Amino acid sequence: MTEHTPEHVDVLIVGAGLSGIGAACRLRTDHPERSVAVLEGRDVSGGTWDLFRYPGIRSDSDMFTFGYKWRHWDGDVALADGPSILEYLRTVAREYGVDRLIRYRHRVVGASWSSDEDRWTVEVDRDGERLTFTTDLLWACGGYYDYDQGFSPDFPGQEDFAGTIVHPQHWPEDLDYTGKKVVIIGSGATAVTLVPAMADSGAGHVTMLQRSPTYILSLPGTDPVSKRLHWLPAKVRYPIVRWKAILSSIAFFQLSRRRPQMVKDFIRKAALKQLPKDVDVDRHFKPEYNPWDQRVCFVPDGDLFKAMRRGAASVVTDHVERFTEKGILLRSGQELEADVVVTATGLTLKAMGGLTLSVDGAEVKMHDTMTYKALMLSDVPNFVFTIGYTNASWTLKADLVADFVCRLLTYLDEHGVRRVVAPRDPSVGEERLIDFSSGYILRGLDALPRQGDREPWKLRQNYLTDLRSINHDRIDDGVLSFR
Structure with a gap:
């Protein structure tokens, strides 16, 4: 496998689906001075909306919330078909120049954080070649299910x-x-x-x-x-x-x-x-x-x-x-x-799209971490992830995460800070990250991080509550630690 000189970007986004495209667009708008790259394991963008091609595929959330709040969905159709959603995503990517930031067939192998260097080193496989990226902020936008294999029981006969x-x-x-x-x-x-x-x-x-x-x-x-x-x-x-x-x-x-x-x-x-x-x-x-x-x-x-x-x-x-x-x-x-x-028996859960992490040489075990505002992992520096709502449109939460990241980057600039981390609070009780009894959720709980029993470690599954907590609460809230 060929080795290459590492490439550095300020923000590295993993996944070029709805979340990843939206994240990159917001960075282009709010932080144009930062270098950004989007790594996509497949050879096309669109994520779910390109992968699934069964008859009738459509959104089961209304398009007025499933579309980005900063680039509205055109028309009156509430539950749109998959091809229309895919065209919307790719149109938005072109409009914001994000299509030029996407690196296709770049499958992330692993990511390791160094506290000495205050940066991530990300190992990537591109058609058999080993590439290395370094980045100040790693943003996982690969969702929570396995793109390679859905869940199918082994039926007898x-x-x-x-x-x-x-x-x-x-x-x-x-x-x-x-x-x-x-x-x-x-x-x-x-x-x-x-x-x-x-x-x-x-x-x-x-x-x-x-x-x-x-x-x-x-x-x-x-x-x-x-x-x-x-x-x-x-x-x-x-x-x-x-x-x-x-x-x-x-x-x-x-x-x-x-x-x-x-x-x-x-x-x-x-x-x-x-x-x-x-x-x-x-x-x-x-x-x-x-x-x-x-x-x-x-x-x-x-x-x-x-x-x-x-x-x-x-x-x-x-x-x-x-x-x-x-x-x-x-x-x-x-x-x-x-x-x-x-x-049609469901998905196979895969936390962060299967992204494996380590911090200063120690493997990050997802089930042992706790989520801060359902967008950061405890004790994992300069790392953000996007997972949408289960009881409402995915994009409502994805937009809030993008808002937070843009505010966070502004705070880091204004205070000359390079590292941000959410230290685990041992007094916070643990709860399941997704409080659903669906089979695909129950089968994959061990692969997911936990959430806490109180804010800011708990996800309320309520857009109005999260709008206040994520968009308007202070970045320096006494929980996050900066260096």
């Missing part, structure tokens, strides 16, 4: 199945399901997107096979407030629509926490109105957990329910006993015939 098995994370471009029987295993956001999309694009019949129900709620595909205010200039209309979306999502989440039965009844009644009369709503659409114990799935204009009403799709709630030559044998004894089986 898969080798006996005569049809095709695919995972949404690795969708074959040449997959032809026209007129075929399709079974989608899963009931999360991916599954409820795939069902109507495949039913509408030629599948013979699509069955969503779930072990247990998920809360599913229909939202208008086009935002009614945005349409009603179309006569206003975009710079006036967008903040109104955006704040409406923010406050609505917060109110829905808080109501779900405080009055769960009320929200359960509301979602059930909404489903009853849209489902065929012969569907058992309590068996297939009434989860045992409370709303937002797992993520609520939103479907634009009730497309899932429409597909069921016209007989193009159905839902079966049961457990997989084994695969057979013709399909899937269920625990109840029923056999679902299938030509194509889609395992």
Whole structure:
């Protein structure tokens, strides 16, 4: 492997998806004097929105908050499709000159911090060549799941199945399901997107096979407030629509926490109105957990329910006993015939996109660290990471992290400081970083850092609270240590 002379940049961003592009744009705007590079392991930008190419892929957060607050989303579409989101991200990157900062096929191998030099040394693999970067601030924007491999259980008898098995994370471009029987295993956001999309694009019949129900709620595909205010200039209309979306999502989440039965009844009644009369709503659409114990799935204009009403799709709630030559044998004894089986069974968690860290020669074990404001790790200097909300738009939190980093860099400049770290406070109790009961979260908890039981070590999952804590509280808050 060829060795190269290290290249130094002031800020090194890992990941050229939504978070990484947004981070680089903000640095270009707020700190143009700093040198910035974005390392992307794949050969294209866009992250999630380029990786996933299954039919119907779209946002399950409204685009007025999923778009950056400083570069608004154009149009009235609330739940946009994947290609539109990808084009938006790449357009923003071009507008801010960030596309010229991205180094493709640069896969980070590891990063080590030296207190003697007050900088990070980052080892990178580029097509078999070993490159080295040094940086004053390392910013991880690679998310929290494994881009290489999704989660797919090892179902018994898969080798006996005569049809095709695919995972949404690795969708074959040449997959032809026209007129075929399709079974989608899963009931999360991916599954409820795939069902109507495949039913509408030629599948013979699509069955969503779930072990247990998920809360599913229909939202208008086009935002009614945005349409009603179309006569206003975009710079006036967008903040109104955006704040409406923010406050609505917060109110829905808080109501779900405080009055769960009320929200359960509301979602059930909404489903009853849209489902065929012969569907058992309590068996297939009434989860045992409370709303937002797992993520609520939103479907634009009730497309899932429409597909069921016209007989193009159905839902079966049961457990997989084994695969057979013709399909899937269920625990109840029923056999679902299938030509194509889609395992929409979730993600594999990978903290910081798999970035491995060491500080002064000691490995950083993620599970032993605690997050400061859910954007820094305890006892890890000059390191920031971006992870979005689980109960609201990812970008709301990503924007707040970018705000914080820009404020932090200004503080460092004004005070002549080179190092910032959040020392671990032993008096702070530990909690799970993500308080969700979803399977993919529970499977990967050991790979994630912890959060504390009080601020600033705790993530409130509330944009208004975090807006104050991250955007307006003092940088020198008595917790962070500077040198």
